Amino acid sequence: MRRTALVFDGHNDVLLRMWExxxxxxxxxxxxxxxxxxxxxxxxxxxxxxxxxxxYVPSPGDDEDGFEDMAQPSYDLPLPEPVSxxxxxxxxxxQAAILIEMERQGQVKICRSTADLRACFKGGRMAAIMHMxxxxxxxxxxxxxxxxxxxxxxxxGPVWSRxxxxxxxVPFRFPSDGDxxxxxxxxxxxxxxxxxxxxxxxxxxxxxxxGFWDVAAISDAPLVATHSNAHALCAxxxxxxxxxxxxxxxxxxxxxxxxxTAFLREDGQMxxxxxxxxxxxxxxxxxxxLGEDGVGLGSDFDGAxxxxxxxxxxxxxxxxxxxxxxxYGEALVEKLCHxxxxxxxxxxxx
Numbered sequence: 001m002r003r004t005a006l007v008f009d010g011h012n013d014v015l016l017r018m019w020e021x022x023x024x025x026x027x028x029x030x031x032x033x034x035x036x037x038x039x040x041x042x043x044x045x046x047x048x049x050x051x052x053x054x055x056y057v058p059s060p061g062d063d064e065d066g067f068e069d070m071a072q073p074s075y076d077l078p079l080p081e082p083v084s085x086x087x088x089x090x091x092x093x094x095q096a097a098i099l100i101e102m103e104r105q106g107q108v109k110i111c112r113s114t115a116d117l118r119a120c121f122k123g124g125r126m127a128a129i130m131h132m133x134x135x136x137x138x139x140x141x142x143x144x145x146x147x148x149x150x151x152x153x154x155x156x157g158p159v160w161s162r163x164x165x166x167x168x169x170v171p172f173r174f175p176s177d178g179d180x181x182x183x184x185x186x187x188x189x190x191x192x193x194x195x196x197x198x199x200x201x202x203x204x205x206x207x208x209x210x211g212f213w214d215v216a217a218i219s220d221a222p223l224v225a226t227h228s229n230a231h232a233l234c235a236x237x238x239x240x241x242x243x244x245x246x247x248x249x250x251x252x253x254x255x256x257x258x259x260x261t262a263f264l265r266e267d268g269q270m271x272x273x274x275x276x277x278x279x280x281x282x283x284x285x286x287x288x289x290l291g292e293d294g295v296g297l298g299s300d301f302d303g304a305x306x307x308x309x310x311x312x313x314x315x316x317x318x319x320x321x322x323x324x325x326x327x328y329g330e331a332l333v334e335k336l337c338h339x340x341x342x343x344x345x346x347x348x349x350x
Contacts, residue, residue: 004317006121008338009051010226010256010298011131011205014038015095016056017302023094024101031107037301037312040107043126046316049338050108050120050127052155052226054303055095057088057136059162067305070172070262070270077172080162088136089144096151099130110152114346121338131203131226134160134169140187142194149198154349155226156195157203158188159211161238166191167211174268176237178244183210184218192218201348204228205238205258205298212244221348222253227298229255229263230285236263245289254344255286256298259306274307276322283323283336292332296340 017036018026031040038048059080069075102108108128111117120127130152132138138145138156145153159169166188168181184192192215195202204212204225216223225248231239240248240255248255257279262270264278286295299306301313310318323333 004047005320005333005337006049007047007297007316007320008049008117008121008127008341009301010296010341011052011054011133011258011303012038012299012301013054013056013303014301015053015098016058018098019091019095024098027098027101027105027107030102031105037299037306040126042312042314045314046312047320048126048313048316050111050117050129051299052129052131053099053108054131054133055092055099056133056160056303057083057091059083066172067270070174070268072269073267075172075174076176079169079171082163083136085137085139085144092132092137092148096130096148099128100151102128112152112154113349114342117342117345129154131155131157133157133203133206134162134164135166135191136164138191140165140190142191145194145198145200149200153200155201155203157206157226158184158191160206164188167214168208169206170208170237172262173237174262175235177231177235177241178207178209178212178237178239180237181208181210183208183212184214189214189218196220199349201345209241209244216247216251219251221251222344223248223251224253224344224348225255225298227256227258227260227300229258229282233282233285234263234266234268236268238263242289245286249290249294252344252347254294254296254340255290256296256341257282257286258304259299259301259310260304261307262304264307270305272305272308274309276307276309276319279307279319280322280326292335293340293343296336296338
């Protein structure tokens with residue numbers, strides 16, 4: 001029997017789930033077995049070596065009604081109202097504290113370099129990149145950015161799907177492309193430059209198309225979308241056009257395949273009955289433009305509905321088996337599962 005390939009994943013929302021469940025008091029449950037998509041026992045079963053742990057500030061009134069709306073033949077969810085820095089910062093610090101407590105209890109290692117990642121892969125400890133999905137907690141003088149960077153922040157998306165002082169987010173809309181609004185503000189352009197200076201990866205996954213091209217024009221780092229799919233196969237505003245994928249290729253960047261079913265299915269619906277062949281078609285399309293070195297995984301575990309064939313993190317070997325059955329060789333499987341993330345982070349961080 002072939003071993004399960006080690007998976008390093010581009011996006012999860014486990015910190016939000018734990019923050020909503022009680023904050024640092026919820027950390028012990030993660031080690032024993034928890035609700036949601038990820039905990040330590042299931043991670044070990046699934047060969048999950050770690051990933052980008054997102055810090056996300058929910059909008060007032062956030063719930064799962066959006067999943068029901070996105071199960072319709074077409075939809076256009078309104079962008080939530082902006083969140084102020086005063087409201088965002090305590091949430092961000094609370095979720096960062098959860099990740100720090102997870103490290104304190106030996107559950108994860110907060111990785112600040114690819115040497116840290118490789119040591120975790122070798123030693124069997126879960127690797128965690130501190131990531132921010134939406135930069136509402138950052139001030140224009142970047143004092144908070146410097147403090148969070150010192151705490152381990154190494155990846156940041158300037159926007160989630162709502163407006164900020166940095167720019168506009170792309171809505172959850174189907175059918176649509178990402179050309180839904182404005183791009184980066186002048187402050188947002190300064191934020192990209194500040195991240196480049198500190199070797200913080202800039203995530204494009206929730207950017208409008210205009211914002212994407214603004215980042216492409218400014219950034220001196222590889223372009224990365226941690227959890228996005230191919231618009232050619234699923235006409236969601238959240239997905240990337242072939243022109244965008246070509247720009248990512250030119251920069252030496254990459255895309256993490258999003259498991260959220262609404263961004264996989266041709267009909268754009270958030271329904272769980274998605275065959276693994278649909279995921280493989282997205283991988284094939286992405287690699288057809290990005291190449292074998294430009295694609296990874298970006299599950300969105302604990303933040304989306306994923307295909308029922310996978311279910312949660314323990315189901316990752318099902319996808320890996322499907323890759324092998326699809327005639328992906330072992331070297332390519334290793335690249336998709338973790339090698340390409342190491343490559344792009346080597347270029348971005350070092």
